[in-house]
Amino acid sequence: MAxxxxxxxxxxxxxxxxTSIIGWMQKNLFSSITNTILTVITLYIVYLTVKGIYIWGFxxxxxxxxxxxxxYNNSLTGACWAGxxxxxxxxxxxxxxxxxxxxxxxxxxxxxxWMAPLWMSKVKGKIFIGISVVMLYPFLAGYLFSGxxxxxxxxxxxxxxxxxxxxxxxxxxxGLTKNQSLVQFLLRIFNQxxxxxxxxxxVILGIMIISFLAIFLWQISFNLEKVGWTQWGGLFLTLVIxxxxxxxxxxxxxxxxxxxxxRLPVVRVLSTxxxxxxxxxxxxxxxxxxxxMFPLFMPDGFVLNKxxxxxxxVILFNACYMAENVRAGLQAIPKGQFEGAxxxxxxxxxxxxxxxxxxALKHMIPNIVGNFIGLLxxxxxxxxxxxxxxxxxxxxxxxxxxxxGLHREPLIFGAVLxxxxxxxxxxxxxxxxxxxxxxxxx
Amino acid sequence: MTTKTQKSQLSSAASNEVIxxxxxxxxxxxxxxxLKDINLNVHQGERIVVCGPSGSGKSTLIRCINALEEHQExxxxxxxxxxxxxxxxxxxxxxxxxxxxxxxxxxxxLTILENLTLGPIWVRKMGKAEAKETAMKYLERVKxxxxxxxxPGQISGGQQQRVAIARSLCMxxxxxxxxxxxxxxxxxxxxxxxxxxxxxxxxxxxxxVVTHEMGFAKTIADEVIFMDEGDIVERNNPHDFxxxxxHERTKQFLSQIL
Ligand SMILES: Nc1ncnc2c1ncn2[C@@H]1O[C@H](COP(=O)(O)OP(=O)(O)O)[C@@H](O)[C@H]1O
Ligand SMILES: [Mg+2]
Numbered sequence: 001m002a003x004x005x006x007x008x009x010x011x012x013x014x015x016x017x018x019t020s021i022i023g024w025m026q027k028n029l030f031s032s033i034t035n036t037i038l039t040v041i042t043l044y045i046v047y048l049t050v051k052g053i054y055i056w057g058f059x060x061x062x063x064x065x066x067x068x069x070x071x072y073n074n075s076l077t078g079a080c081w082a083g084x085x086x087x088x089x090x091x092x093x094x095x096x097x098x099x100x101x102x103x104x105x106x107x108x109x110x111x112x113x114w115m116a117p118l119w120m121s122k123v124k125g126k127i128f129i130g131i132s133v134v135m136l137y138p139f140l141a142g143y144l145f146s147g148x149x150x151x152x153x154x155x156x157x158x159x160x161x162x163x164x165x166x167x168x169x170x171x172x173x174x175g176l177t178k179n180q181s182l183v184q185f186l187l188r189i190f191n192q193x194x195x196x197x198x199x200x201x202x203v204i205l206g207i208m209i210i211s212f213l214a215i216f217l218w219q220i221s222f223n224l225e226k227v228g229w230t231q232w233g234g235l236f237l238t239l240v241i242x243x244x245x246x247x248x249x250x251x252x253x254x255x256x257x258x259x260x261x262x263r264l265p266v267v268r269v270l271s272t273x274x275x276x277x278x279x280x281x282x283x284x285x286x287x288x289x290x291x292x293m294f295p296l297f298m299p300d301g302f303v304l305n306k307x308x309x310x311x312x313x314v315i316l317f318n319a320c321y322m323a324e325n326v327r328a329g330l331q332a333i334p335k336g337q338f339e340g341a342x343x344x345x346x347x348x349x350x351x352x353x354x355x356x357x358x359x360a361l362k363h364m365i366p367n368i369v370g371n372f373i374g375l376l377x378x379x380x381x382x383x384x385x386x387x388x389x390x391x392x393x394x395x396x397x398x399x400x401x402x403x404x405g406l407h408r409e410p411l412i413f414g415a416v417l418x419x420x421x422x423x424x425x426x427x428x429x430x431x432x433x434x435x436x437x438x439x440x441x442x
Numbered sequence: 443m444t445t446k447t448q449k450s451q452l453s454s455a456a457s458n459e460v461i462x463x464x465x466x467x468x469x470x471x472x473x474x475x476x477l478k479d480i481n482l483n484v485h486q487g488e489r490i491v492v493c494g495p496s497g498s499g500k501s502t503l504i505r506c507i508n509a510l511e512e513h514q515e516x517x518x519x520x521x522x523x524x525x526x527x528x529x530x531x532x533x534x535x536x537x538x539x540x541x542x543x544x545x546x547x548x549x550x551x552l553t554i555l556e557n558l559t560l561g562p563i564w565v566r567k568m569g570k571a572e573a574k575e576t577a578m579k580y581l582e583r584v585k586x587x588x589x590x591x592x593x594p595g596q597i598s599g600g601q602q603q604r605v606a607i608a609r610s611l612c613m614x615x616x617x618x619x620x621x622x623x624x625x626x627x628x629x630x631x632x633x634x635x636x637x638x639x640x641x642x643x644x645x646x647x648x649x650x651v652v653t654h655e656m657g658f659a660k661t662i663a664d665e666v667i668f669m670d671e672g673d674i675v676e677r678n679n680p681h682d683f684x685x686x687x688x689h690e691r692t693k694q695f696l697s698q699i700l
Contacts, residue, residue, distance in 0.1 A: 196569065197570050197571060336543060337549065339547055340543070340549065340606075342508075342536060343510075343540060343610065344560065344561030344565060344613055345537035345613060346560075346561070346565060350565070354560060354564065358551050359551050
């Protein structure tokens, strides 16, 4: 006998236990007697902890004081944040001249503005933005931070960076308002949007050269005051080390990863050994090696400053982890993509640069963020070899006469700061991962 | 209603000129002998359908023809060029021989138009405007010009496969290879892809098609090849191949799929 449903069954709401908070609590927190007891005990412990932290950190804490004695006079049971607040500039910027702090802030704002378009779906030319921020921004920032008179190379790079930054900002504005790229916009202004490729290229090239020359002539006229690297410190120094470490280790990591997959045995063995050796020693060893061994390899009279040594060590160390990220990213690309590229005649570099890397990079972003978090935390190790990074700054507070012996508050402040930085990045990378896996199109 | 795939046999476009010449070709994967003493000549404009059970070496055969796989013994001469380790020849072959895969292998991070213009611009060094014009021409030929700005993930499987065909055609190849182009498609999309392939056959393109669409084979094939366990077991014109297959294995295979 045939079974026929006369009507379409209407959709119904799911049972309350699936959707309401009370339903959820019943199912997960109070499902049995043991579970209920555990829940109550846990809640009580959480309550005690939060209350303790609140009383010590806020209710009884001292925020304004001249020295540690005043803190104690105010309250014996609360934290003495006044010391941390008093040292805030040192914690953030180290001993950087106080009149020049705007340069560091400007450097920070520049990089945020520079990268912002990467998150705007309407803005075109993301690849150029990404490349320019890695290749040019470091020179601009480097000059902003250290100042002094510029050599010709530095002048060229700084001018290039400024041109790229301005172009990037214009591109962002035009992208947001007119949904076009800067190139399309310029071509339209000059009435060349129907001209041949060659004319178009020449027009764009011309505009680029002219703006470059203008900026170049302009920047000759001024120099920033020189600030030696020994005056760098605090969170600023930590971010510089981690930032340069990440940016420079990316291209190096790509090269190492490709080397590891190379068909040439020599290249493959070299890359693999390099990666494995650096991955199997702790960063602190690499740092000590760098500061004690580099000078031995350098020609006589050539002294690298300690900061550069440290940064090179961090780059080499991190490049190996980056190489493994890249390798994982490459492995996520299906074989069919290589074959598709093959059938339209692309060679090795064309396939890698146009087809494989752009896709692999997407898979790699969450890992790169994770890597950056690790590096940020790891880079506090440089305090051991005497760079005044944020950790050393925090620990110096207890040796400052007015705040003698103030250990706890600075370190807790540092921990909270690191937690906020790292946790938000980690959350973001989790979010990215989810987003990438849902709009994975192939 | 008559559709193209049900139309009677197309007239042959085969000329006398041999464009693919395979002689005594052998291939192994490790110690597994995939292709055994293959001999096959294909003339310019000839349309060949290859069929056979799964694992019989059909894909491997056509992948050898465009140098996606290396063979170990014997000769393959494509368009007058002897395939071997010479890299320069390889890149030439890749551009002369187009290939369409079961899984399309479109580039998911590029729009349809960019998928099509990539080869002409970067390999053929064509200008952007010209490449775009060519791409639009072929998109019209596969009947989806309106999808040009979408991404592969946003269109149906049948449309993706037609884009893949257009992508190959943009390189202006002399030979087109198809490896089970409709096997990954939902049934209602198979016809739109086969129609495009019939159109292509009508232009006189040299085609080697691995497929089990026997109606399609009857319509366009000059020759049908049956492969089994690395051998070319039988080769005949479609009329006789389907009408009076000679070899026992062919008969068995045909009885299974028809
Ligand atoms: N890369 C490879 N390595 C090892 N064996 C392979 C590889 N590719 C295919 N084979 C084997 O070769 C045989 C022929 O494969 P294939 O040409 O894909 O067959 P068909 O396309 O006729 O189904 C199969 O048994 C398959 O398992
Ligand atoms: Mg196959």
